Every structure is written in structure tokens, then in C-alpha cells.
Amino acid sequence: MNEMNGQIEKLNRLKKERNAVILAHYYQDGTIQDVADFLGDSLALAQAAKKTSADVILFCGVHFMAETAKILNPNKTVIIPDMKAGCSLADSAPPEKFREWTLAHPDHTVISYINCSAAVKALSDIICTSANAEKIVMSVPEAIPILFAPDKYLGAHIAKKTGRKLTLWDGSCEVHEQFSEIEVINLMNKYPDALVLAHPECTENLLQYADYIGSTTGIINFAANNNTTNEFIILTEPGVIHHLEKNTKGKTFIPVPGLDGCACNNCPHMKLNTIDKMINALETLQPEIILPEEIRIAALKPLERMLELS
Ligand code: 13P
Ligand code: SF4
Numbered sequence: 001m002n003e004m005n006g007q008i009e010k011l012n013r014l015k016k017e018r019n020a021v022i023l024a025h026y027y028q029d030g031t032i033q034d035v036a037d038f039l040g041d042s043l044a045l046a047q048a049a050k051k052t053s054a055d056v057i058l059f060c061g062v063h064f065m066a067e068t069a070k071i072l073n074p075n076k077t078v079i080i081p082d083m084k085a086g087c088s089l090a091d092s093a094p095p096e097k098f099r100e101w102t103l104a105h106p107d108h109t110v111i112s113y114i115n116c117s118a119a120v121k122a123l124s125d126i127i128c129t130s131a132n133a134e135k136i137v138m139s140v141p142e143a144i145p146i147l148f149a150p151d152k153y154l155g156a157h158i159a160k161k162t163g164r165k166l167t168l169w170d171g172s173c174e175v176h177e178q179f180s181e182i183e184v185i186n187l188m189n190k191y192p193d194a195l196v197l198a199h200p201e202c203t204e205n206l207l208q209y210a211d212y213i214g215s216t217t218g219i220i221n222f223a224a225n226n227n228t229t230n231e232f233i234i235l236t237e238p239g240v241i242h243h244l245e246k247n248t249k250g251k252t253f254i255p256v257p258g259l260d261g262c263a264c265n266n267c268p269h270m271k272l273n274t275i276d277k278m279i280n281a282l283e284t285l286q287p288e289i290i291l292p293e294e295i296r297i298a299a300l301k302p303l304e305r306m307l308e309l310s
Contacts, residue, residue: 004031004275007275007276007279008031008035008275010279011035011275011278011279011282012035014279014282014283015058015282018055018056018282018285019054019055019056020054020055020056020057020058020282021037021038021052021054021056021057021058022035022036022037022038022058022060022278023036023037023038023040023045023048023049023052023057023058023059023060023061023069024036024038024039024060024061025039025040025041025042025045025060025061025062025065025216025239025270026039026040026041026216026217026220026237026239026240026242026243027061027216027237027239027240027267027270027271028060028061028239028270028273029239029242029271029273029274030239030242031275032060032273032274032275032278033239033242033243035275035278036060039243040217041129041130041131041215041216041217041218042061042065042068042114042115042129042130042131042215043114043129043131043132043215043217043310044131044217045059045061045065045068045069046065046068046069046072046114046129046303046307047307047310049068049069049072049073050072050073050307052073052076054076055076055077056076056077056078056079056282056285057069057073057076057077057078057079058079058080058081058278058281058282059078059079059080059289060080060081060273060278061080061085061270061273062085062086062087062090062267062269062270063080063083063085063086063087063090063269063289064087064090064114064115064116064117064118065114066078066079066080066289067117067118067289067291068114068118068121068303069289070118070289070290070291070296071118071121071291071296071299071300071303072300072303074293074296077285077288078288078289079281079282079285079286079287079288079289080273080281080287080289081272081273081274081277081278081280081281082272082273082274082277082287083287084269084272085269085270085272085273086269087115087173087269088171088172088173088174088175089113089115089116089150089151089171089172089173089201090115090116090117090120090150092150092169092170092171092172093112093116093117093120093149093150093169093171095117095119095120095122095123098120098123098149098169099123101147101149101169102123102147105145105147105167107144107145108144108145108146108147108167109125109126109140109144109145109146109147110123110124110125110126110146110147110149111124111125111126111127111128111133111136111137111140111146111147111148111149111166112124112126112127112128112148112149112150112302113127113128113129113130113133113148113149113150113151113154114127114128114129114306115150115151115173116149116150118291118295118296118299119295119299120149120150121298121299121302121303122294122295122298122299123298124149124302125302125305126139126140126302126305126306126309127302127303127305127306128306129215129306130154130199130200130201130214130215130216130218131214131215131217131218131310132306132309132310133154133158133200134158134161134162135309135310136306136309137158137162137164137166138162138164139309140164142164145165145167146164146165146166146167147166147167147169148166148167148168148169149168149169149171150169150171151169151171151172151173151201152168152169152170152171152172153172153173153176153177153200153201153202153203153204153207154200154201155168155169156168156204157200157204157207157213158200172201172203173201174264175201175237175264175265175266175267175268176199176201176202176203176236176237177201177202177203178258178259178262178264178265179202179203179206179235179256179257179258179259179265180256180257180258180259180260181205181206183256183257184196184206184209184233184235184256185209187233187254187256188209188233191231191233191252191254193229193230193231194229194231194232194233194252194254195211195212195226195228195229195231195232195233196209196210196211196212196232196233196235197210197211197212197213197214197219197222197223197232197233197234197235197236198210198212198213198219198235198236199213199214199215199216199219199235199236199237200213200214200215201236202235202236206235209235210235216236216237216240219234219236219240220240220243220244223244223248223251223253224244224247224248230250230251230252231251231252231254232244232251232252232253232254233254233256234253234254234255234256235256237265237266237267237270238255238265238266239266239267239270241253241255
């Protein structure tokens, strides 16, 4: 038995002993995706967290995702392999500055993308993900103005799609804004039959080339079900390609490199999680997500509103 198989056996044994469930996002390393009990985008992961009957949730994703699981499950132990697994979008909205922004726009409905801290969720009216942002925005009566945070690119895309005027927070994803437009054009020339599938966190100059724009699950479903071509240029974190290659036959998925060929198309936060850190988390039940109860209760309301509307 090689070393990795031994570690995975240990992980599975600990998981049973702890009555734990492993939830993982598509941007995790392939090995983590393969040991997960449930794999999904941020909407599906929040829905799975709400449903689980396990005592412990080992959340393989970034901090705001694990926090969301804790908001929904105050009586469960929620652990994350590496507490430093953050998100540039969540970091772009410090709660105090965010509070000032909402107070300056008292007549607005506040829609926050799920990529934000629990404290920011607690100051919001409704949460959305990339899978349901359009529906959530459209659920607000037309006469009511909307604040949309923290992703300005997702916000601009949804404003364009819905025709609604959204006042945007100035935040962005450090990964999706690094993709190179020149590389997309080069790949489109090299693979003329390929369809371009993009995540709405990408900048507008990149989204203009997309044949499909959607969440990670949306991209995966589109690529798996589309039979007009066998080639797909993937304009999001390349972690999704592991799942696509495992679950489809005869299709080619082409990742888009970052600016100047850097490896920055990989989310550095997601990639902090490892099998060894997962084992440690199950052994010690640390690092654990702990939330002040008043923040959790305030954050639950807009999150439940989203889940009801989804
Ligand atoms: P999804 O909800 O599409 O999985 O996106 C989460 C995310 O962080 C994308 O960068
Ligand atoms: Fe955050 Fe971007 Fe990483 Fe998604 S890819 S978790 S938005 S930093």
C-alpha cells in the first residue's frame, strides 16, 4: 500500500469514528475531491450542510464556506483543514466599512454574494451565489434600489442580464481577474471548435468571449451535457477539470493560464487544504469554526431567505 492510500484509509477510519461528513468544493485538489462525501458549488454545499445528520462537518473549501455551514448548524462541530484558507472577495469587505456603506444607503436592499464573512452576511438582507444571483436580484421589487457586494464583476454581469441598476461594492476575486485575455484568444484560435465556459467572477473583457457563463456546477453540467463539440475552454479555477475528466468520456477540457503564464489561475486559498491537514482536523477537531451567537442568528436570516428562493 503506498503512503497516500494509507493516509486515505486513516482519514476514512477517523471519519467513521467521529461520525463526520466531508463536504468539498470543486476547486479542491483531485485527491480531496475523490475522498469527499459531497462535492458541489457554494449553493449546493450550503444546501448539503443544512441537510446533513453527521455530528462533524469537515469542510474542504475556504473559510466563508465553512462559516456558512456553521451558521446553518450551530449544534454541529464544523472544522476546516486550514484556517488560513481565506478568499480575496470576503477580505475586500471588512464589516465596519460595509456597515457604513449600508447605513449610507438606508432605502436599499442589501444583496451579498455568499463569498463574504458571517459579519457581512449579518448586515445583509439576502445572500446569493453565482448559481442564483439573477433569481435573487429579480426577487426584489423593481422600485427598491439594490446594493450588491462584494464582487463587482458578478454584480456588473447580473446588472447587464437583468437590466437592474445595482450599486456595487468594489471587490474582486484575485484568481478570476488574473486570467489572460491574450491566452483566451490564443486558445480560441488553437481550438476553433471549442466552446468557452466562464465563471461570472471573471472580468467583463473575458466574459465577452464566453458561450456559457455560470457557477462551477453550471459549467460542469453544461460541459457534461453539451454534444455540439468535444472541446471546452474552461475560464475558471482548473479544479473543476478533475471532476469533468473523471465523469465524461472523449471530451477535452482546456484550462486558461494566468497573466504571463503564472500559476495564479489556481486559488491559493483552496489549495492550502491537504489530506494530512484533513486527518489532523479529524483527530483534534481543530481548527474549529466558532461564531458569536448574535452574528450567527443575524447571518442566518438572509441565508435562509436565499435557500427558500433557490
Ligand atoms: P461557485 O459558487 O460557482 O462554486 O463559486 C465559488 C467561488 O468561490 C468561485 O470562485
Ligand atoms: Fe475566493 Fe476567488 Fe478563491 Fe473563489 S477562487 S475562493 S472567489 S479567492
